[in-house]
Amino acid sequence: MVSIRDVAKEAGVAISTVSKVLNNYPNVRDETKERVNRAIEQLGFVPNSIASALSSKRSGRVALVLDVNRNAQAVDEIPMQYMIGAINRAKELGMDIITVFKAMLSDMGAEEMMRYFQSQSVEGLIVCSLSSKEDDALCGLIKSGKFKTVLINAPGVDENTSSIHIDNRKAQYEVAKKFLTESFAMESTAARGAGVQNTVKRILYIAGKKEGYVSGERLRGIQELAQEMGLMLLIRAGNFSELEARKLTMQYAAHKDAIICASDLMAIGAMKALIDMDIYRPVCGFDGVNLMGYAGKQMHTVGQDFKRTAACAVEEAGRLIGGEAGREIIMPHKLMRIKYLDVIS
Amino acid sequence: MVSIRDVAKEAGVAISTVSKVLNNYPNVRDETKERVNRAIEQLGFVPNSIASALSSKRSGRVALVLDVNRNAQAVDEIPMQYMIGAINRAKELGMDIITVFKAMLSDMGAEEMMRYFQSQSVEGLIVCSLSSKEDDALCGLIKSGKFKTVLINAPGVDENTSSIHIDNRKAQYEVAKKFLTESFAMESTAARGAGVQNTVKRILYIAGKKEGYVSGERLRGIQELAQEMGLMLLIRAGNFSELEARKLTMQYAAHKDAIICASDLMAIGAMKALIDMDIYRPVCGFDGVNLMGYAGKQMHTVGQDFKRTAACAVEEAGRLIGGEAGREIIMPHKLMRIKYLDVIS
């Protein structure tokens, strides 16, 4: 292995000078810099990141904590998108990502978790979907401030914690409104004075988890709309489970006019249940996953760019590690429908 | 940060003794060992893997090279399974996995790739799906023997390279045979003497990539069956693309009795095309991905345990790094059909 020492010898300078060139320190004469670079080129020198990390005490290492296969979900499309976005951006920034699954952490206490990350020389965490109820050890670790943390889809900003998410309340409001308007040619209460068609719509809203942050925001969005449009809203927690959504649909859909779900997966579960029940009800989803293209029917949904979100999270982790304070970042969303042919081409 | 030195002081022994305890060296008195462990416990000492790696020159680090989003595939279920299997096993074995996407490497030469892995202190590679045509730089790197490599679904065993895969030829033969037998109540040529129903079946076989190893094996399997059962086989390369399979189906399916695909994704493409064409033909897939549950119709397919395969690959990488020679490992497969309700529950 060719080391910095060999480069120094070849270039006829001191080791420390080479190091300075490597890390683009300011005070190096251009000529020296060039000589060093030439030597690096000639010897095919590759800086050893491990030695660098040991010496500088900065590993640039971030753990991406993913929630995979929860609720027996069939397809882990969203975590995959997060991964791709994060890893690609990390490479661009010269950061180092290790992937960790929540399931691997679930049986650790906060202390053990800390040791694990510490032994891995992790400086920052990117946590996708945190539940204050279920992940108390992880929550504790984050609050301890021992690691710089970026929370995706969870609240909690402080000195070393940033939060990044879409405006879930607004998105749920918007998509549901568009969905209902297009499905029934409805108008909001304000305009209803004219009184064209005025049947109150009965909606089954399949929410996420009780006490979940995202679920709560989305719930507020739909409630706001219900008030505005005068909807009859039946709310049930689907726990983000396709199967649960299926059951709820079978139980309640017959007496409802439409079904709105807090996730695409649940929307698919509802959709398939309706087919098996042999009745038709419009269904609205949330997330914009490609799997929607396979569900058989186009549904309204909220599209989010998971890759980009993860890329931002990586940048933000870099910022935090660099010493800047945590903050909140709102990502954009859009209303869309997903067609099979768009997905595959 | 509490270091090995603090532990040594606390336990009243030398640093090297602590190190020996840490790495369970043989020659340490039980009493000493206990004293050290007590000190470790008391101080909450966590060994620094970076320092350890630098000193021992062994990082235990493996790069998992994944092929994601090729051919505009909709859902990256298989790479995700590989990841989960690999990361979980790596944690159990105390190894360290970094995930790399082929797309990140595609614009590097072999030299640059080597430097990249080297700078990351990678000792071993686990490569999922290698194409000797498209990935020539990567192939070169592997053949150079610079890194211990485990190939998933690609051939090539040597001193520092192992290969792990199912018996693709046999699996394709078996699944197609079962599929045809059940779809048409057919019998093989041998038994046809009795001559109950004897129409020669016209089959559209949508293969993978030309020159791909896996594709070649599967192709041989179907050809073997065709000969045995006296099938009329039309072979077209679908490039593992759902869209391509759709096109081929639209072009040829009308005059065929059944469609057999070298992957589930292509089978889904074919299936959806048939629905749009409004004709029915039985379709057979290969892989056993959950997405099949969403396709609308149950199809015959070959099930493989991707997680387990990846776990084996990690172990194998460990073996190679440990100095043992490469070898070939055949994983089991099974014939199955995937139902939506099984997938979601």
Added chain:
DNA sequence: TTGTATGCGTTATCAG
């Protein structure tokens, strides 16, 4: 069985 000493490849401090 235990301790001493050296080195791994960097970075960073400080003197020149």
Added chain:
DNA sequence: CTGATAACGCATACAA
């Protein structure tokens, strides 16, 4: 602007 040199935390011959 450049060069010595001391860490960084651990592993490992080798001496005791």
